[in-house]
Amino acid sequence: MAKEIRADGRAFDELRSIRIEAGILDRADGSARVEWGLDTKILKAPAEDISKIEELKNDYYIKIVRSLPGAEDRKRVLQGCLPEDVNLDLEGLAARTAGLPLDGLFDVCERLREAYESGDKLSDSAVKKIVDEVRKGANADAKEWIFVDVPEKLLGHLQELKDYEVVGSGFRGNVAVVAVYGPREPIPRHVGDPYESIIRFRYTMAPFSVPERKRPAPGRREVEISKVCKEALQRVVFAEEFPMTVIDVFAEILAADAGTRVTALTAAGVALADAGIPMRDIPAAVAVGRAFGQIVADLTKFEEDAPDAIDTPMAILPGTEEIALLQMDGRATLMEMDEIIDLGVRKAKEVSELQRRALKEKYSKVVDNE
Amino acid sequence: MNMADDGVERPQRWLVVPGEVITTERVKLGPGVYVRGGKVISKIVGLAEVKDGTARVIPLEGRYVPKPGDSVIGIVIDVKIPGYDVDINSPYTAFLPREAVDTELEYGDVILATVKYVDEVKNALLENATVLRGGELIKIIPSRVPRVIGKKASMITLLKHMTGSAILVGANGRIWIHGGFSEVAKDAIRKIEAEAHTSGLTDRITHFLEERIAEAKAKNETGESEE
Structure with missing residues (x-):
């Protein structure tokens, strides 16, 4: 299914929109929030078009x-x-009864029961008559609407959706809030290292961050992500300047749509800098990979679930292009891998630019208050 | 930020974040910078400055790490036989030997002391301690303390002079204020902390103090006349 555009209307190497804010929490030494996702529009469509829209759902990242x-x-x-x-x-x-709203369905039941209780045999034609009548009534009385959540960039591409009225806007993506505490006294004391500061990274996902409730207890996935993120950050900070201390990094995912670990790591980089912790560079993270036969940057859930998906979250130090984190899910040829890493480095630099701007904005705000 | 305090022309300072190149020239390395591939690079968020052949970054955030010679304000958190454990608003605790202080101290006492020595895991040894009684203690980000003191202590002198308060500033970000217009002094210090990275601060603070003190005086007078 090679197409000109991606399922959400982006170009193949285009990131989702990323908003970063530094220093959002007063109580933490450093903090940051990253909103990383697609801006969407909500369209109002008549209910009878549902099958048409359901069909689009197979190819495009839209949501009813x-x-x-x-x-x-x-x-x-x-x-x-x-x-x-x-x-x-x-x-x-x-x-x-396909296409009938719930009310109509109840109507059908009601009338069928009445007919049945008055001794009607409920022949096929009698049932058909009842359903048809209800269907007609339902359409005549109140028009049933459905609402479609469509990525902004996709709007211009889908002729099928052109005529629908835009009734609102939305956001679909990742939201991460990161708080940094430290360097501070290691508790328990025995985790402290007399040669360097230890980073403790805790990644957690809110139960409401995904469509189906996520169990809040940290599982294998959370432990793994915490570990790789910790290791990515441990070599980035000048840990030797704070022997016998810990730096606690708490990453909380409030909304998730593929790429939460890179969102968390991007926010963690900003939060660490905001805490005044000396670092070689601010690590910038991005997920790249392949979906539907194309090498793409910043995969969404839709693309991650593609049959041929490769998902490669990576974090780099933009100054030296050193890799701080590299994971992969899927199978790739060596050539594809080269392409993926090149794209990742290029895109991570874009993320880095946004991180720097967010940090500087924090201070420009105070000046503006004058 | 070409113009700094007092309208005096100073070498340029600019805002940098970690990983940003400060200069590619050969310079001495001050605090907050490191060298990578022949370039001088910032380690922290702060104000970069290349002055007299030295590149440095003046930090805007961060915890206090004890350094010999620093004057700090601590709180006694444990009384032991050889001396006292002192919290110095830092990841590290300090120790004050009993012989370094004239009086007996108690848990919770606030002291002003000098850091004598820092060991390899940064635990500090204090000396010349004096107990601070009365007054109020406020906390600011330690890296912004130099701004509260000002060039040749100009800012702190201004604060003391105008508010009539006794003010002691610890390098660890604790400030002790006693007497005078202490509320005004506190607000002024908060303002300095929030705007530590901006220039022309002394002028703004002078203005701020004048305004607030006039206000406070007016309030006092009406309060007295009503009595």
């Missing part, structure tokens, strides 16, 4: 915000609302 009940849902509703002893083909009825 309020949807009509699906075939399975409809079957369940019918099962629950109809008398138990009624002898009807529920599968067939569920298929026939």
Whole structure:
């Protein structure tokens, strides 16, 4: 499925929009927030277009915000609302009521039951008549709407969505808040190293950060991400200047849409600098990889789930292009790998530029207050 | 930031973040910089300065690390037989031997002392301690202390003179204020802390103090006449 544009309307080497703010928490020694994602528009579409939009969903990164009940849902509703002893083909009825909103579905049930209780045999044609009547009534009374969340950049590309009214805007992506404490006394004392400061990195994801509730307890994934991020930062700071101390870095993911570890690491770099901790450079992170046959930068969840996906989160020190973190999920040829790393380095430098600007903005704000 | 305090022309200072190149020339290395590939690079967020052949970055954030000769304000956190453990607002604790102080100290006492020696894991030894009684203690970011003191102690002299308070500034970011218009002094110090990276600060603080003290005086007078 090689196309001109990506599933969210970006160019192949284009990052999502990234907003960084430094020094957002008073109580921490250093802190930063990174919002890394797609700006979207909410469109209002008539409910009968749902199948058309469902189809687009296979190829594009759009989301139906309020949807009509699906075939399975409809079957369940019918099962629950109809008398138990009624002898009807529920599968067939569920298929026939496609596109009906929930209210309409209840109407159908109500009328079927009335007919059944008054002794009607409920022949196929009688059922069809009832459904058709309800469908007509539902359309005539109140028009049912659905809402589609579409990436801004995709809007111009999809002719199918042109006529719908824009009713709002949204954001779909990662939000990370990072707080840095330290250098401070190591507690317990025995974790302290007499030669250097130890970084402790704790990555946590909020239960509400993903569509399905995430269990808040740190699992294997959180432990792994904390470990690799800690190691990325440990060699970046001048740890030897603070023997027998720890630097605690807490990264909290409030919203997730692929690439949370690079979001957290990008924020951690800014937060460490904001805490006044001496560093060789501010590490900048980005995920690059392959999706749908193309080498792409900054994959979304949609692209990460592609059948041929390669996801390569990486962090570099932009000054020397040293790699501080490099992981990979998927299979790549050597040539692809070279391309991926080159792209990653180039994109991480863009991220770095934003980090620097965010840090400097913190101080320009005070001057403006004058 | 070409013009600095008092309108005197000074060598340029500019805001840098870690990893930023300060100069490619051969210079001596001051604090806050390191060399990578022949370039002088900032380690920290701060104000970069190349003056008299030395490149340095004046930090804007960061914790206090004890250095011999520093005058610090500490709080006694433990009383032991040979002396006292003192919290000096730092990742490291300090120790004050009993013979270095005239009186007996208690848990919670606030002292002004000098750092005599710092060992290889940065634990400090204090000397010349005096107990501070009464007054108030406030905390600022330690790296902004030099700005509160000012060039040749100009800022602190100004503060003391105008507010009539006794003010002691510890290098560790603790400031002790006693008497006078202490509220005004506190607000002024907070203002200096927040705007430590800007220039023309002395003028602004003078202005600020004049205004606030006039206000405070007016309030006092009306308060007295009502009584």
